[in-house]
Amino acid sequence: MCGIFAYLNYNVKTERRHILEVLFNGLRRLEYRGYDSSGISIDSDLSSDPDVKSRQPLVFRQEGKIESLVRSVYQEANTIDLNLEESFSVHAAIAHTRWATHGVPSPRNSHPQSSGAGNEFLVVHNGIITNYEVLKETLVRHGFTFESDTDTEVIPKLAKFVFDKTNDEQGGQAVTFSQVVLEVMRHLEGAYALIFKSSHYPNELVACKRGSPLLLGIKESTQDVNNGTPFHDDKFLTSKGHPKELFFSSDTHALVEHTKKVLVIEDDEVVHLKDGGVSILKFDHHKAEKHGRLPRPASVQRALSVLEMEVEQIKKGNYEHFMQKEIHEQPESLTTTMRGRLIRGGSCKAKSVLLGGLKDRLKTIRRSRRIVFIGCGTSYNAALAARPFMEELSGVPVTMELASDLLDREGPICREDTAVFVSQSGETADTLHALEYAQNNGALCVGITNTVSSAIARKTECGVHINAGCEIGVASTKAYTSQIVVMAMMALAIGDDTISSQARREAVVDGLFDLPNKVREVLKLDDEMKDLAKLLMDEQSLLVFGRGYNYATALEGALKVKEVSLMHSEGILAGEMKHGPLALVDETLPIIVIATHDACFSKQQSVIQQLHARKGRLIVMCSKGKASLVCPNGTCRVIEVPQVEDCLQPVINIVPLQLLAYHLTVLRGYNVDQPRNLAKSVTTQ
Numbered sequence: 001m002c003g004i005f006a007y008l009n010y011n012v013k014t015e016r017r018h019i020l021e022v023l024f025n026g027l028r029r030l031e032y033r034g035y036d037s038s039g040i041s042i043d044s045d046l047s048s049d050p051d052v053k054s055r056q057p058l059v060f061r062q063e064g065k066i067e068s069l070v071r072s073v074y075q076e077a078n079t080i081d082l083n084l085e086e087s088f089s090v091h092a093a094i095a096h097t098r099w100a101t102h103g104v105p106s107p108r109n110s111h112p113q114s115s116g117a118g119n120e121f122l123v124v125h126n127g128i129i130t131n132y133e134v135l136k137e138t139l140v141r142h143g144f145t146f147e148s149d150t151d152t153e154v155i156p157k158l159a160k161f162v163f164d165k166t167n168d169e170q171g172g173q174a175v176t177f178s179q180v181v182l183e184v185m186r187h188l189e190g191a192y193a194l195i196f197k198s199s200h201y202p203n204e205l206v207a208c209k210r211g212s213p214l215l216l217g218i219k220e221s222t223q224d225v226n227n228g229t230p231f232h233d234d235k236f237l238t239s240k241g242h243p244k245e246l247f248f249s250s251d252t253h254a255l256v257e258h259t260k261k262v263l264v265i266e267d268d269e270v271v272h273l274k275d276g277g278v279s280i281l282k283f284d285h286h287k288a289e290k291h292g293r294l295p296r297p298a299s300v301q302r303a304l305s306v307l308e309m310e311v312e313q314i315k316k317g318n319y320e321h322f323m324q325k326e327i328h329e330q331p332e333s334l335t336t337t338m339r340g341r342l343i344r345g346g347s348c349k350a351k352s353v354l355l356g357g358l359k360d361r362l363k364t365i366r367r368s369r370r371i372v373f374i375g376c377g378t379s380y381n382a383a384l385a386a387r388p389f390m391e392e393l394s395g396v397p398v399t400m401e402l403a404s405d406l407l408d409r410e411g412p413i414c415r416e417d418t419a420v421f422v423s424q425s426g427e428t429a430d431t432l433h434a435l436e437y438a439q440n441n442g443a444l445c446v447g448i449t450n451t452v453s454s455a456i457a458r459k460t461e462c463g464v465h466i467n468a469g470c471e472i473g474v475a476s477t478k479a480y481t482s483q484i485v486v487m488a489m490m491a492l493a494i495g496d497d498t499i500s501s502q503a504r505r506e507a508v509v510d511g512l513f514d515l516p517n518k519v520r521e522v523l524k525l526d527d528e529m530k531d532l533a534k535l536l537m538d539e540q541s542l543l544v545f546g547r548g549y550n551y552a553t554a555l556e557g558a559l560k561v562k563e564v565s566l567m568h569s570e571g572i573l574a575g576e577m578k579h580g581p582l583a584l585v586d587e588t589l590p591i592i593v594i595a596t597h598d599a600c601f602s603k604q605q606s607v608i609q610q611l612h613a614r615k616g617r618l619i620v621m622c623s624k625g626k627a628s629l630v631c632p633n634g635t636c637r638v639i640e641v642p643q644v645e646d647c648l649q650p651v652i653n654i655v656p657l658q659l660l661a662y663h664l665t666v667l668r669g670y671n672v673d674q675p676r677n678l679a680k681s682v683t684t685q
């Protein structure tokens with residue numbers, strides 16, 4: 001959803017122009033999250049008032065793409081004669097990309113949001129404040145006026161209210177920036193990540209979060225004042241006087257080009273950057289709610305983590321779009337997902353799986369009353385693809401839940417259940433709320449994510465990282481196939497104690513080893529899918545029929561087409577064809593039928609015959625060498641794909657549909673990597 005970025009240079013002489021470029025590049029790295037407007041705040045020239053030592057913050061906001069913001073900032077800087085070459089030894093700046101929730105995309109609804117005239121307090125925000133209307137009514141009664149439609153605007157105005165009130169009560173005695181933010185947090189309900197900037201606290205930033213991701217990156221400067229002696233990580237956070245550059249960001253993509261040393265900020269932590277040091281306070285909102293006042297916050301000591309990411313991962317390389325790059329990266333991403341986890345031969349038991357994150361919990365999972373897969377969108381589809389194999393090998397009933405639906409109806413989750421939470425980002429709001437719900441009901445909670453330090457990875461008792469690598473395109477591709485492979489390996493690990501399934505397990509392990517080569521083979525269909533896209537580009541609708549393992553493929557293929565190419569598409573369970581969907585069939589509507597060779601093959605042949613009898617415009621995906629069986633009269637367009645073990649076939653079958661969606665989007669002239677109205681990491685409900 002919204003992207004947050006901030007930059008503070010301490011004892012590092014930096015020109016205003018460079019500060020602007022750091023902010024703009026940070027926002028560009030967060031574009032993939034989805035946005036409709038953006039904004040930044042930097043400091044003005046020295047105040048004309050000799051009694052005011054601070055500079056008044058400047059705010060620039062613009063609807064549309066980041067480049068529109070860039071142009072407007074430089075134009076306005078020229079208009080107000082802002083000196084872009086002025087150097088700062090210390091400077092705090094904040095930036096934001098907004099994905100509209102409250103209020104239409106417009107400059108006044110963009111962030112940073114302000115406390116009012118003079119920009120005494122400024123805030124950038126990711127998330128939703130659920131009690132903003134009550135807070136707004138209270139602030140209006142105290143004389144505040146509101147200029148935007150956002151929920152965010154209450155936050156900087158509340159900060160000013162707290163600051164003024166506290167100063168009056170204490171007779172002008174200084175209140176710290178972090179104390180102001182802690183008191184603001186006490187009044188906020190909902191999910192948020194916030195960064196505060198204030199003219200009352202020049203060259204300071206305060207960040208806090210609850211339910212939305214936020215990281216701090218720290219870069220040791222080459223402008224060393226300590227005789228070239230680097231600080232150790234444990235001293236680096238609190239060290240003062242030592243030159244450094246500090247960055248806040250919604251995720252790692254905007255940090256990796258600056259530093260690999262990061263701190264993952266936890267819920268209810270308040271991080272205060274002042275005089276080059278980093279202090280962390282823990283806000284106990286449960287005590288605050290109980291006592292109606294702010295308890296004394298606890299100081300927290302934290303160690304830095306090191307990112308396992310390279311700058312090249314967030315660049316397109318020789319590809320035109322990130323989605324295209326990520327589709328073609330799948331042989332490598334699948335190899336990385338399986339590396340070190342598959343065992344074939346050697347001193348260990350032959351042809352087995354080792355998942356270190358699950359090994360201590362496998363007995364508990366085997367004894368579960370049921371296994372519940374919980375996810376949203378593509379992650380839900382990946383779990384659906386893995387469900388038949390999980391049921392087959394585990395012998396445990398497997399059910400599926402859309403996270404939002406589970407919460408809406410408060411579906412039964414018991415302590416005898418194993419709840420598996422699947423999320424590419426690990427920060428999906430609905431999935432996180434479902435996780436909290438399952439934990440409150442005593443279930444064993446397992447996480448499957450692509451982000452090592454994500455909220456789901458931290459909050460689940462155990463889990464597996466899919467290790468698919470950085471995924472920038474909003475439409476998930478390589479993460480989807482890696483999720484299926486991880487859940488297939490999970491099924492192998494759970495069923496590893498069953499002698500009767502040994503031959504089946506070993507065949508699947510062999511299939512996993514060969515899967516990257518099969519994906520390379522199916523990627524050769526790129527040109528063929530581009531030709532198909534040319535035939536379909538002017539169509540209004542597309543149906544995709546699948547069943548068995550490939551019901552999920554039908555859903556995911558249709559989802560890819562609809563979310564990026566903006567063509568209406570629908571994935572349909574082929575067994576339900578006669579219960580409504582058959583009414584749509586005529587000679588104009590294109591229909592894709594997935595009929596690769598598995599236990600459902602004969603049933604899909606029957607589906608094809610019935611659609612053909614009604615003059616359906618058919619495109620059939622089948623296993624190599626089976627074209628004559630699925631289309632005996634040669635009246636269908638056929639897509640032939642390599643055949644693999646049935647439980648792995650969804651990994652192969654989705655690739656042509658990913659390519660089709662990609663080429664349809666390019667031909668229709670839409671933005672492939674940033675689809676309309678969608679965001680990569682859905683951190684609001």
